Amino acid sequence: MTQHLDGIQDALSNRHSPAERDKILRRLPPDSGLDAIGVRMKEVFDTAKEWTDIDVSHVPDLLAVPWYEMRMVGVSILDFKARRRGLDDDGRRRLYETYMNHHEFINVWDLVDRAAPRVVGWYLLDKSRRPLFELARSDAAIERRSAITASFWLIRQGDLDDALALAELLLDDPDELVTKPVGTALREVGKIDRQRLLDFLAEHRHRMSRPTLRLATYLLPSDVERSLRE
Template identity: 55%
Template sequence: MQLTAAAFLDALHAEADDAERDKKKRYLHTGPDTQVIGVRMGTLFATAKAYHRMPLDQVEQLLASPYYEARMGAVSILDFQARHPRITDAERRALYDTYLNNHDRIDNWDLVDRAAPRVIGWYLLDKPRDILYDLAASPDQWRRRTAITATLFLIRNHQYDDARKLADLLADDPAPLVRKSVAIARRELGKADTP
């Protein structure tokens, strides 16, 4: 199997379904240029898992695609790579950079949620968190959602301060999909029974 963006897209097109395409179009919050192939999420995730060793330059090609499923596949591959038990810090940094350098293509709530915790949050586990505050100050709602969503991995690892601060910063965000992530982070903080 060739681990290329073109091969991945061919695999997705082979699974296209008109009913699924119509369903997805109803909930996407992406720009008008986004196209939808119509692939079930389970099939899409299974395909991404099969391609999880795809080189990052090919992942970037998927992120550049007009197809929603290509971009969801790309962030899923980033997430699968971040979970690898023998990943090095340099490899984790490369995933982090790929996500942030292509953030303009991560333009729906589920694209953020699929990768931000492990790709951004995990990388920052033992590093300064300034980038999260920069993202939280962005005029782009998806960057702000990345900022708070990335903290879910920090919360799971008993690091609560940045999640609390970012939740406070974004509590009155004008975007409902950012406020929803704030509510999720606060719920997780509550479950952790933080002091």
């Protein structure tokens, strides 16, 4: 291991709990190939904050380690770096490329959710969204999740067209790993432009699973929500 990996693993190991390890292992997908140290998420994030100044070139080493918390530190470092004021486009590109070029290690839903909006979505805000549509057509559900989750940042900036196009593309997805964040994306669209959401639901609600529709309509008035579910 490099000095950085050793330091981060030592910091996590000093915060481990056997009970927490059991909890993490129970919720990790069985096909993830990951083990757990057993560290509470707040302490994982605290560790990532302590190491955010490392060069982004070290993050792939973190992502390649088969410990869940080490990978979470890696994606959290990407996210914390993306939040920094004054980060230029080249800096955002390096974060984005680190995420995209090592997606095989970002293979659990919360690893995606931790970094995709700011690391992927923010970088693509003023660029072609083609990479998101390529992810949305991936054979890997986790990559399709990255596509719709990255769009959360576009929505937050009031940029709804591509987010809605991605949602429409993924409405029939067979995996809840994808359709649940589709519902969340639609809910967030409704915060910005309720009529755009209502128009989308009027056209597509019969294609939507109940969990997706429930998430999409969560913030709507109860009478409107009921009518859309009928």
